Amino acid sequence: MGRKTIIAGNWKMHKTASEAVDLAQALESGLKSDLALLADHLPQIVICPTFVSLGDVAKTLQSGRIALGAQNMDHRDSGAYTGEIAPPMLTAIKVSHVIIGHSERRQYFGETDQSVNLKVKAALAHKLVPILCVGETLEQREANQTDDVVTTQVKGGLADLDANAVSNVVIAYEPVWAIGTGKNCDAQEANRVCGLIRKVFGGMFGESQAQALPVLYGGSVKASTIEEQMQQSDIDGALVGGAALKAEEFLPIIKGGAGRVQARSLAKA
Ligand code: PGA
Numbered sequence: 315m316g317r318k319t320i321i322a323g324n325w326k327m328h329k330t331a332s333e334a335v336d337l338a339q340a341l342e343s344g345l346k347s348d349l350a351l352l353a354d355h356l357p358q359i360v361i362c363p364t365f366v367s368l369g370d371v372a373k374t375l376q377s378g379r380i381a382l383g384a385q386n387m388d389h390r391d392s393g394a395y396t397g398e399i400a401p402p403m404l405t406a407i408k409v410s411h412v413i414i415g416h417s418e419r420r421q422y423f424g425e426t427d428q429s430v431n432l433k434v435k436a437a438l439a440h441k442l443v444p445i446l447c448v449g450e451t452l453e454q455r456e457a458n459q460t461d462d463v464v465t466t467q468v469k470g471g472l473a474d475l476d477a478n479a480v481s482n483v484v485i486a487y488e489p490v491w492a493i494g495t496g497k498n499c500d501a502q503e504a505n506r507v508c509g510l511i512r513k514v515f516g517g518m519f520g521e522s523q524a525q526a527l528p529v530l531y532g533g534s535v536k537a538s539t540i541e542e543q544m545q546q547s548d549i550d551g552a553l554v555g556g557a558a559l560k561a562e563e564f565l566p567i568i569k570g571g572a573g574r575v576q577a578r579s580l581a582k583a
Contacts, residue, residue, distance in 0.1 A: 427470025
């Protein structure tokens with residue numbers, strides 16, 4: 315399986331522009347020093363600072379090892395939409411990825427599968443990689459609705475797309491109850507749901523697209539959890555919040571991703 319391994323950091327509403335630049339610099343130098351021996355096995359690394367830090371962080375990232383992502387965007391190209399940010403504004407400053415439909419956007423900012431779908435389509439139209447987030451709340455899990463909720467979110471978020479259009483899509487399974495709570499979803503259970511996501515995607519777009527789809531796990535990922543998560547067959551990386559805010563916590567997670575890249579290349583050889 316030639317799937318990409320991706321380690322993405324969602325910085326949420328943290329860090330001023332200068333703090334964001336400092337963290338980006340610390341990550342770049344960590345890759346050159348602590349992780350130098352893994353240079354050939356690094357996962358794809360994506361960092362997602364706030365909108366106001368993206369431009370400065372873009373100028374800081376010189377190694378080509380770290381890609382830049384936004385945490386959200388509007389689906390329209392321009393217009394009278396006070397406070398919004400359009401896809402061409404992101405691509406103009408070397409943003410390559412965008413998180414779409416994070417549970418905090420769904421919960422606090424009224425995003426729905428319909429609005430998420432418009433944003434995924436806009437991202438793809440602008441050659442941005444959408445990291446589509448799905449996941450159930452605690453109540454939904456306790457009511458045994460996890461599989462239905464995740465299936466509905468994948469189908470809704472990717473509605474009206476065809477198989478040719480979705481080869482850049484990344485999906486992150488983020489159980490809402492595990493985000494920022496320190497409660498990890500058990501690795502085997504996370505793997506099961508990531509496998510379900512792949513199956514639903516395969517039903518929509520075909521088996522070869524499903525086998526190429528990177529599915530990430532997110533929710534209290536830490537250095538101490540990443541190794542087991544990266545050993546799972548259907549978990550292709552991580553979307554990390556709190557532990558992405560300090561280089562000394564995020565670098566070991568990147569290292570965990572590199573372990574997976576290495577294991578996969580050995581398995582192929
Ligand atoms: P967390 O956040 O790692 O702090 O739980 C993950 C996310 O919201 O993407």
